[in-house]
Amino acid sequence: MYDHDGDLRPNGSGRRRAVTEHEEGSSCPRCRVGASHGQVVGRREIAVFGVSGVLLLAGVLVEYFTPYPFAGTALLLAAAVISGYDVLKAGFFALIRLRFSIAVLISIAAAGAFLTGNPAEGATVLYLYAVAEFLEEYAAGRAERSITSLLDLAPQTARVRRDGGETIVTVGEIAIVRPGDTVPLDGIVVAGTSSVDQAAITGESVPVAKEVGDGVYAGTRNLDGYLEVRVTKPEKESTIARVAALVAEAQAHTSPTEAFIERFSRYYTPAVILLAGLLVVVPPLAFSVPFLEAFYRALILLVIACPCALAISTPVSMVSGITTAAHNGVLIKGRDSLEAVGLAQVVVFDKTGTLTTGRLEVDDVVGFGVPEAEVLAVAASLESRSGHPIAEAIRRRAEEEGAVLRDVEEFVSIAGRGVQGQIGGAAYTLGNVALFADSDDRAWRAAYDRLESEGKTVVLAGTASGVIGLIALSDVVKKDAENTVAALQARGIRTVMLTGDNERVGEAVARRIGIDECHAGLLPEDKVTMVERLMDRYGLVVMVGDGVNDAPALARANVGVAMGAIGSDVAIEAADIVVMEDDISRVAYLVALSEKTVSVVRQNVIAALVVKLGIAGLAVFGLVTLWMAVAFGDMGLSLAVIANALRIGRPDTGNPP
Numbered sequence: 001m002y003d004h005d006g007d008l009r010p011n012g013s014g015r016r017r018a019v020t021e022h023e024e025g026s027s028c029p030r031c032r033v034g035a036s037h038g039q040v041v042g043r044r045e046i047a048v049f050g051v052s053g054v055l056l057l058a059g060v061l062v063e064y065f066t067p068y069p070f071a072g073t074a075l076l077l078a079a080a081v082i083s084g085y086d087v088l089k090a091g092f093f094a095l096i097r098l099r100f101s102i103a104v105l106i107s108i109a110a111a112g113a114f115l116t117g118n119p120a121e122g123a124t125v126l127y128l129y130a131v132a133e134f135l136e137e138y139a140a141g142r143a144e145r146s147i148t149s150l151l152d153l154a155p156q157t158a159r160v161r162r163d164g165g166e167t168i169v170t171v172g173e174i175a176i177v178r179p180g181d182t183v184p185l186d187g188i189v190v191a192g193t194s195s196v197d198q199a200a201i202t203g204e205s206v207p208v209a210k211e212v213g214d215g216v217y218a219g220t221r222n223l224d225g226y227l228e229v230r231v232t233k234p235e236k237e238s239t240i241a242r243v244a245a246l247v248a249e250a251q252a253h254t255s256p257t258e259a260f261i262e263r264f265s266r267y268y269t270p271a272v273i274l275l276a277g278l279l280v281v282v283p284p285l286a287f288s289v290p291f292l293e294a295f296y297r298a299l300i301l302l303v304i305a306c307p308c309a310l311a312i313s314t315p316v317s318m319v320s321g322i323t324t325a326a327h328n329g330v331l332i333k334g335r336d337s338l339e340a341v342g343l344a345q346v347v348v349f350d351k352t353g354t355l356t357t358g359r360l361e362v363d364d365v366v367g368f369g370v371p372e373a374e375v376l377a378v379a380a381s382l383e384s385r386s387g388h389p390i391a392e393a394i395r396r397r398a399e400e401e402g403a404v405l406r407d408v409e410e411f412v413s414i415a416g417r418g419v420q421g422q423i424g425g426a427a428y429t430l431g432n433v434a435l436f437a438d439s440d441d442r443a444w445r446a447a448y449d450r451l452e453s454e455g456k457t458v459v460l461a462g463t464a465s466g467v468i469g470l471i472a473l474s475d476v477v478k479k480d481a482e483n484t485v486a487a488l489q490a491r492g493i494r495t496v497m498l499t500g501d502n503e504r505v506g507e508a509v510a511r512r513i514g515i516d517e518c519h520a521g522l523l524p525e526d527k528v529t530m531v532e533r534l535m536d537r538y539g540l541v542v543m544v545g546d547g548v549n550d551a552p553a554l555a556r557a558n559v560g561v562a563m564g565a566i567g568s569d570v571a572i573e574a575a576d577i578v579v580m581e582d583d584i585s586r587v588a589y590l591v592a593l594s595e596k597t598v599s600v601v602r603q604n605v606i607a608a609l610v611v612k613l614g615i616a617g618l619a620v621f622g623l624v625t626l627w628m629a630v631a632f633g634d635m636g637l638s639l640a641v642i643a644n645a646l647r648i649g650r651p652d653t654g655n656p657p
Helices: 039-065 069-096 102-115 119-152 239-252 256-287 291-304 308-313 315-326 335-343 372-383 389-401 445-453 481-490 503-513 524-538 551-556 569-574 585-620 626-649
Strands: 158-162 165-169 174-177 187-191 194-197 208-210 227-231 330-332 346-350 356-367 409-414 418-423 426-431 457-463 466-477 494-498 517-519 541-545 559-562 577-579
Touching: 039 069, 039 119, 069 102, 069 119, 102 119, 102 291, 119 626, 256 291, 291 585, 291 626, 308 315, 308 585, 315 330, 315 335, 315 585, 315 626, 330 335, 330 585, 335 559, 335 585, 346 524, 356 372, 356 389, 356 445, 372 389, 372 418, 372 426, 372 457, 372 466, 389 457, 389 466, 445 457, 445 466, 445 503, 466 503, 481 494, 481 503, 481 585, 494 503, 494 524, 503 517, 524 541, 524 551, 541 551, 551 559, 577 585, 585 626
Parallel strands: 346 494, 346 541, 494 517, 541 559, 559 577
Antiparallel strands: 158 165, 158 174, 174 227, 187 227, 194 208, 330 577, 356 466, 409 418, 418 426, 426 457, 457 466
16 A cells, blocks of 8 residues: 555555545544545446556557557557556656665566567556555455444444433433444443343353443444443443554554564565666676566566565454454454464463452351251351451352341451351351361361362351351352363463462462462562563463453563453553453463464465565576566465465454354
């Protein structure tokens, strides 16, 4: 694509400047993210190709099959000018500025063909190159149009309730979202219940139930119920707008491979022009090759040396990977991050909120001389006056079991230890082992040690005469945590868990999930130190955390991945990659996507170099023609590179596991 000075843009994301209905800087949201509408471009280009194609065919026929070669040359010249106008113009302005762009190479080759008596070759070069430009931009633009599709998800108007009635106005106030409607802006449900399809934002395949007090996001679709939503964020701050902005920002970043290709290209074109000059001079002087033949071979070398396919091989693959991830609820803030994930040797996980839900649940209830139901009823009754997470978990379990709560008198909370109270005239105590340090009864000790060795938090219930039961609780491991760790290990990636919990709990969770290495009892600064040690030992390290309390470690790692960050500004700012929904399986998906993207980049670079060098070698010996160089070494190779890059978005890697 050309920039405003007429030079070819070095990023290779499509080389012809798009002719759109809106110029950059307009209010059109598509233009703001750099994607073209495409319809005007298609009509103009098809007309140009049609006219110039007819002229090219007529010129060839007249040139070779009639006694009027000058007329044929005139037709071929017209075809060359019409189809190659943009290239010739860009090449002229680049040449007078001494910028040796791709357009300069093509322009010199075409002009040289006409000057050496090969007008059909020159016209064919420009025509095929123009077709290649158009097809390349269309194919490469598919990735950029993914951003446009994200923006298109959010409607520009919404139904709102005002003065007792409904009206269509710009978004604001309380929006009415009927079945089948798209939620216009982020907000909170204030009336109604429904199921909402959040796939566009989070990548979830199953609709999510929404009721009063739940948050909804712009661009999601209301399926079957009536909702009234109080808008909480303006359009520019909505989740869908931030998704689009982050994807657009990521496309501006370059990966290490891209940076190398860009540095290589700066020296490559001048070197090719110098080599072509030597090819014109050396063979005639040293090997008695006719000058015009040497000149023609040099022109072919200039064409085949155009680094189009090499220049686009990396960015088009990276953009395809980034937009594919965005449509699956994973926001990648830079191409360098996408590349680094696929090369990482270690993935580090925070425990609470990342591998586990961060919510305690009762796993075991053990009675000593009394029924388990009695132990649970006593514990739930005592905890009915507490707001501690342990109390909430015990009350939930009691409710599930249908336990009847009893009145508690003389309730006392013992800070850091537990609670006491009178139930039915008897005194009961519920708490940690410190409350029962003076008890002579040790019948419960074996069960206590066993449950604690499993990494569970154990609460004791007792009376003045001794312990009547134990209740064991644990932080619930996320359902896909074990499969995710196994998938990473199958790829040769070492998994490490960092946690602030005690060593016994940390080790128990690590064993259950299958983590290779666990470090417990860590403060936030200790996690940073551990990440640095792992980087020194293994190289590239990916840190996965909840995006808030793990922010220092996320920032220090080579790549920080924030989990469950939908609606969280802190997480989006702190991390390099943001998983919008709290789905740990997306980490394995991200690694698979990154590895495939890196693999495709390597395939494209190697293919571009091998084909270019191969045809260039044939050109030196006069075994290929000018049009063959364009058709196979430029147009064909560029389209093959793009087609290979677009494979990244196919279902085998485009959907989370």
